[in-house]
Amino acid sequence: MDYTDDNYFLTKRLVKGDEKAYEYLMDTYYQRLCSYAYTLTNDHGKAEDIVQNVFVRVWTKRKKLNPSFLIKNFLYKAVYNEFIDEYRKNKSVLYLEKKYLEAIDIAVENEQDNLEEIIMLVNLEINNLPPKCRRIFLLNKKEGLTHTEIAEHLGISIKTIEAHMTRAFKILEKKLGHKYETIFFLACNPKLR
Known part of the structure; x- marks a missing residue:
């Protein structure tokens, strides 16, 4: 089935669990999204992880997809949001590591x-x-x-x-x-x- 010009039809097929529609989506957008994610992360591995997470989430939450939204725009926005989420997680991990080291320093000073x-x-x-x-x-x-x-x-x-x-x-x-x-x-x- 050719989904190239019909965003509405593609999204409806995804919502219904059509694996061929999902394969088409991955074949069409995976590399493009990886390239986009790379511009955000400057790390090929992280870029691929982000895109894979997005595709997994698209499949697991496919019933919530809205056929009136362009799937392409949705995917790019999802990649950006995933990047922001990862950035925040890493930022808070770095903050916690810093606080932990400061706490250990205080512990040593105050032994x-x-x-x-x-x-x-x-x-x-x-x-x-x-x-x-x-x-x-x-x-x-x-x-x-x-x-x-x-x-x-x-x-x-x-x-x-x-x-x-x-x-x-x-x-x-x-x-x-x-x-x-x-x-x-x-x-x-x-x-x-």
């Missing part, structure tokens, strides 16, 4: 101050936060939930989550002082205790 006492102090001050503020702080820092996930879980706005997180950090910084900022990483990471 004589008894690291366990410091962590207990941080945990005590976290427990002294106002109840809703504490819950949101722990969901974010201990459970690793994003602000969006917490908002959905608790049924409140992201702005409310951000306000509680800001309040928690201000209270903790006031109680503990700026020098213990990175020790939050150790205190809030159950794998390290």
Whole structure:
């Protein structure tokens, strides 16, 4: 079947699970999307990973495809969004690695101050936060939930989550002082205790 001129027909076939339509989609766009992803990543391996993730997602969520949108535009936008998601993940991993190393430095510097006492102090001050503020702080820092996930879980706005997180950090910084900022990483990471 030739899908070249009929975006609507191609998308309808994809929605219905037509594997030939999916093969056509991959044959037509895979290399182009890899080239586009490469311009974003400057890394062939990452570019291919991004495009493969997009195609997997297109297939698994094919029933949500809208035939009135151009599939080509959708694919390019999906590749861009996947790149942004990967960038954010890598950025937050680098941030966490940096915080971990800072926390380890503090731990080494404060070995004589008894690291366990410091962590207990941080945990005590976290427990002294106002109840809703504490819950949101722990969901974010201990459970690793994003602000969006917490908002959905608790049924409140992201702005409310951000306000509680800001309040928690201000209270903790006031109680503990700026020098213990990175020790939050150790205190809030159950794998390290």
